[in-house]
Amino acid sequence: MNAPLTHLQQLEAEAIHIFREVAATFSRPVMLYSVGKDSSVLMHLAMKAFYPAKPPFPFLHVDTTWKFREMIAFRDRMAKERGFDLIVHINQDGVRDGINPFDHGSNTHTHIMKTVALRQALDKHGFDAAFGGARRDEEKSRAKERIFSFRNASHAWDPKNQRPEMWKIYNTRVAKGESIRVFPLSNWTELDIWQYILQENIPIVPLYFAKERPVVERDGMLIMKDDERMKLKAGEQIENRMVRFRTLGCYPLTGAIDSSAATLEAIVGEMLTASTSERQGRLIDRDEAGSMEKKKREGYF
Amino acid sequence: MRHVSAKALEATDGVRDYLAAQEKKSLLRFLTCGSVDDGKSTLIGRLLSDTRQIFEDQLAALERDSKKHGTTGDDIDFALLVDGLEAEREQGITIDVAYRFFATPKRKFIVADTPGHEQYTRNMATGASTADLAVVLVDARQGILRQTRRHSIIASLLGIRHIVLAVNKIDLVDFDQAVFDGIVADYAAFSHELGFQTVVPIPLSARYGDNVSRRSEAMPWYDGPTLVEHLETVPVDEAALELPFRFPVQYVNRPNLDFRGFAGTVASGAVSKGDAVVVAKSGTPARVKRIVAQDGDLELAVAGQAVTILLDDEVEVSRGNMLVAPDARPQVADQFTANLVWFSEQPLLPGRSYILRTETDEASATVTELKYRVNVNDFAHEAAKSLALNEVGVCNISTRLPIVFDPFAENRTTGAFILIDRMTNATVGAGMIVHSLRRADNIHWQSLDVGKRARADMKGQRPAVFWFTGLSGSGKSTIANLLEKKFHATGRHTYILDGDNVRHGLNRDLGFTDADRVENIRRVAEVAKLMADAGLIVIVSFISPFRAERRVARELMPEGEFIEVFVDTPFEECARRDPKGLYARALKGEIKNFTGVDSPYQPPENPEVHLKTLGRSPEEMVEALDQWLLQRDLAQDQYESGAGI
Numbered sequence: 001m002n003a004p005l006t007h008l009q010q011l012e013a014e015a016i017h018i019f020r021e022v023a024a025t026f027s028r029p030v031m032l033y034s035v036g037k038d039s040s041v042l043m044h045l046a047m048k049a050f051y052p053a054k055p056p057f058p059f060l061h062v063d064t065t066w067k068f069r070e071m072i073a074f075r076d077r078m079a080k081e082r083g084f085d086l087i088v089h090i091n092q093d094g095v096r097d098g099i100n101p102f103d104h105g106s107n108t109h110t111h112i113m114k115t116v117a118l119r120q121a122l123d124k125h126g127f128d129a130a131f132g133g134a135r136r137d138e139e140k141s142r143a144k145e146r147i148f149s150f151r152n153a154s155h156a157w158d159p160k161n162q163r164p165e166m167w168k169i170y171n172t173r174v175a176k177g178e179s180i181r182v183f184p185l186s187n188w189t190e191l192d193i194w195q196y197i198l199q200e201n202i203p204i205v206p207l208y209f210a211k212e213r214p215v216v217e218r219d220g221m222l223i224m225k226d227d228e229r230m231k232l233k234a235g236e237q238i239e240n241r242m243v244r245f246r247t248l249g250c251y252p253l254t255g256a257i258d259s260s261a262a263t264l265e266a267i268v269g270e271m272l273t274a275s276t277s278e279r280q281g282r283l284i285d286r287d288e289a290g291s292m293e294k295k296k297r298e299g300y301f
Numbered sequence: 302m303r304h305v306s307a308k309a310l311e312a313t314d315g316v317r318d319y320l321a322a323q324e325k326k327s328l329l330r331f332l333t334c335g336s337v338d339d340g341k342s343t344l345i346g347r348l349l350s351d352t353r354q355i356f357e358d359q360l361a362a363l364e365r366d367s368k369k370h371g372t373t374g375d376d377i378d379f380a381l382l383v384d385g386l387e388a389e390r391e392q393g394i395t396i397d398v399a400y401r402f403f404a405t406p407k408r409k410f411i412v413a414d415t416p417g418h419e420q421y422t423r424n425m426a427t428g429a430s431t432a433d434l435a436v437v438l439v440d441a442r443q444g445i446l447r448q449t450r451r452h453s454i455i456a457s458l459l460g461i462r463h464i465v466l467a468v469n470k471i472d473l474v475d476f477d478q479a480v481f482d483g484i485v486a487d488y489a490a491f492s493h494e495l496g497f498q499t500v501v502p503i504p505l506s507a508r509y510g511d512n513v514s515r516r517s518e519a520m521p522w523y524d525g526p527t528l529v530e531h532l533e534t535v536p537v538d539e540a541a542l543e544l545p546f547r548f549p550v551q552y553v554n555r556p557n558l559d560f561r562g563f564a565g566t567v568a569s570g571a572v573s574k575g576d577a578v579v580v581a582k583s584g585t586p587a588r589v590k591r592i593v594a595q596d597g598d599l600e601l602a603v604a605g606q607a608v609t610i611l612l613d614d615e616v617e618v619s620r621g622n623m624l625v626a627p628d629a630r631p632q633v634a635d636q637f638t639a640n641l642v643w644f645s646e647q648p649l650l651p652g653r654s655y656i657l658r659t660e661t662d663e664a665s666a667t668v669t670e671l672k673y674r675v676n677v678n679d680f681a682h683e684a685a686k687s688l689a690l691n692e693v694g695v696c697n698i699s700t701r702l703p704i705v706f707d708p709f710a711e712n713r714t715t716g717a718f719i720l721i722d723r724m725t726n727a728t729v730g731a732g733m734i735v736h737s738l739r740r741a742d743n744i745h746w747q748s749l750d751v752g753k754r755a756r757a758d759m760k761g762q763r764p765a766v767f768w769f770t771g772l773s774g775s776g777k778s779t780i781a782n783l784l785e786k787k788f789h790a791t792g793r794h795t796y797i798l799d800g801d802n803v804r805h806g807l808n809r810d811l812g813f814t815d816a817d818r819v820e821n822i823r824r825v826a827e828v829a830k831l832m833a834d835a836g837l838i839v840i841v842s843f844i845s846p847f848r849a850e851r852r853v854a855r856e857l858m859p860e861g862e863f864i865e866v867f868v869d870t871p872f873e874e875c876a877r878r879d880p881k882g883l884y885a886r887a888l889k890g891e892i893k894n895f896t897g898v899d900s901p902y903q904p905p906e907n908p909e910v911h912l913k914t915l916g917r918s919p920e921e922m923v924e925a926l927d928q929w930l931l932q933r934d935l936a937q938d939q940y941e942s943g944a945g946i
Contacts, residue, residue: 003603004603006324007323007409013566013607017565048594048595051593052554052560053555137402140382143383143400144386162424164644166426167660168714169658169717171719174726187411198320
């Protein structure tokens with residue numbers, strides 16, 4: 001008898017199947033590329049799914065202009081090395097209005113520079129399917145979402161009325177203006193992601209590895225001063241600490257953790273013994289239990 | 302959550318060894334189901350908590366939430382861990398399926414927590430479709446309920462072979478063995494018909510953890526496994542590996558002229574480089590030249606693997622077709638019998654056209670016969686004309702083009718399909734194929750020497766179907782009659798199919814329910830098609846209120862032969878004219894299901910001809926039609942010089 005697939009092989013095959021299904025049935029798909037580790041895995045799987053061809057869709061990065069500089073450098077390097085078609089979208093209205101996480105708070109900043117920006121980009125290019133790297137183990141409302149998640153013409157998610165999703169038979173039909181968000185990593189856990197990165201040697205942004213970095217303690221989080229736009233408040237001090245990041249986003253909203261894990265093995269080792277979830281380092285999820293669902297209903301990924 | 306203590310990690314030979322050990326674990330996908338308030342979400346919360354999958358920050362949030370929305374007093378309400386939607390937490394119910402992940406030292410698990418309310422049955426089916434085992438919860442105080450039966454039958458239909466009968470809240474009946482035994486006997490009495498391989502009953506308390514992962518001391522009479530012990534040891538279904546090779550082609554990868562790869566996921570069996578295969582729909586043989594993957598070509602691909610296959614010959618294969626084992630081929634048919642679970646508020650109507658989707662193929666499909674509906678209480682077969690939301694039935698289905706399949710009982714991947722509504726794109730049903738119908742195998746098209754073209758040429762005309770739709774009393778018959786007279790006067794061969802007249806003969810067995818209306822139109826469309834095939838110009842004058850059925854009629858005819866004529870007279874005007882006195886009676890409630898009164902009329906969105914009758918005579922309408930035909934023929938004459946109508 002032939003050996004059954006391992007856990008990771010099953011997850012990999014499922015993701016590849018999903019990529020191909022979208023490429024075969026939608027007229028204008030796009031992959032949301034957020035530069036983090038999940039995006040790195042997603043990109044790796046997309047390359048595999050269509051090998052020896054390149055993925056038959058562009059990659060879209062919604063740049064809030066507050067991402068870590070190392071993320072942007074990594075993004076541009078990957079686009080060049082892997083040869084994918086990269087679209088960078090910035091909400092110019094938000095730039096004009098000077099929207100930033102320090103003065104406007106995480107909610108307003110995220111809504112305008114991320115959610116609204118994403119809707120602008122999807123509308124501008126007329127994308128009818130968008131891949132995202134969300135996983136069901138990340139958060140309660142994500143645990144409820146379909147792999148092929150329907151969005152109406154104003155990009156809204158209706159969690160109370162999702163299409164049934166039977167077997168691997170995906171309903172990929174949408175009317176004009178409607179779209180589908182597709183999550184190939186739905187059934188992956190954080191451990192699976194790291195395990196796969198290790199197994200496949202997938203490049204990730206160096207910020208995931210521990211290094212001495214200039215950080216400030218603010219609201220119980222370690223915020224890295226990534227550029228001059230971050231002004232210190234009274235009593236705050238910059239200190240150089242060995243830190244790394246479990247997730248990446250806008251630098252003023254992303255907390256670092258004290259760590260000496262400088263290799264993939266060490267990161268996984270640290271993760272295996274962690275007692276808090278990865279989203280704990282994200283300011284935007286903290287407000288209240290339903291905050292992710294609210295953002296998603298408005299079109300956030 | 303802590304996957305492992307730091308010390309244990311040091312003790313083993315580093316992270317890579319630990320992960321290698323993880324990788325050897327098998328994966329079990331299961332769901333929890335059963336009636337409302339039987340404690341499904343609580344059980345999953347308990348499983349996650351006992352297997353330490355809950356992080357400290359999540360626990361803190363849970364404590365806050367429990368105070369706000371909880372239903373367990375001062376204790377932590379574990380259900381809030383899985384009821385992730387706001388509406389769910391506010392109402393204290395589960396609306397949609399949640400997927401959760403946990404692992405024990407022996408196995409990894411993906412669990413689908415599914416809703417108990419009848420109205421969300423489709424979400425339960427979603428969770429069950431990818432599961433190998435179902436934990437059916439029963440409240441020890443309530444016993445077997447209607448939803449226990451419904452979920453068990455759906456689990457069985459969807460191919461689940463292993464059941465855990467979790468008799469929950471056993472603490473609330475004083476851990477009484479008699480209660481447990483009674484429920485087990487009740488369940489066995491009906492479940493033996495459902496073809497489960499194993500049914501393992503376990504008495505437990507999800508809230509307090511008895512017999513979940515910890516053996517309960519309160520039930521010395523129970524000597525079976527705890528839930529976790531059982532989940533860790535139940536055999537995972539690997540049957541797909543043993544089945545004949547099936548490879549549904551998902552995507553044709555063609556980066557350059559020298560590479561034509563068929564990408565897809567092996568549905569069952571295995572294939573090696575050099576193996577002989579057959580293209581299912583055409584029967585064309587070929588050989589596997591390469592099995593391509595990014596990390597290098599493979600010698601072998603097995604069930605579940607997503608690969609790209611290159612064949613040695615240039616054979617015609619596209620998405621929706623299947624590469625299969627030559628000595629054990631699937632069925633290729635356009636008519637088959639299937640079990641159906643209905644998901645939509647709009648009932649299933651035999652005769653209506655839906656889109657049928659298998660894993661990679663798509664075809665127009667109609668239910669030609671609803672054989673019976675299954676009563677979920679006693680599993681009795683009941684005669685039915687339609688299936689309502691959450692109902693289960695057995696039916697015959699006909700597709701416009703043949704599809705490739707195996708019986709679902711033999712192959713869960715190639716035997717399943719969904720039905721999609723053409724208008725809303727909603728997923729309205731899920732089907733499991735039982736067998737193909739012999740009809741399709743044995744009745745082949747008889748090829749005839751005198752064709753449609755020859756018949757039409759002899760009459761010196763081009764066949765057409767004028768389909769008049771509009772409210773009762775809108776003037777359809779009057780205009781149709783005048784049109785036929787005009788055609789007749791110019792030597793054309795015509796026939797009128799009139800709604801009322803046909804109901805006196807061919808369709809006299811049909812009433813006015815939605816199901817009967819659909820069948821009424823289907824028959825007339827088929828007759829119109831035969832008449833057009835005979836070379837006639839057919840004028841159909843039917844209310845034909847539903848878009849879906851007019852579309853079915855349109856799709857029966859070749860492009861350009863179907864001319865939809867919307868006789869557009871406002872309801873008030875029709876009711877005022879009331880030539881047969883029907884509106885007066887319908888408005889008084891003496892006639893049921895009257896179009897425009899208590900049955901809907903869906904106006905055409907893009908009719909070929911739109912006749913607005915208000916303030917204009919029937920002769921003017923015929924003139925307008927004539928003008929339209931003239932314009933059309935002028936346009937067409939630029940391409941062909943055949944005889945116009």
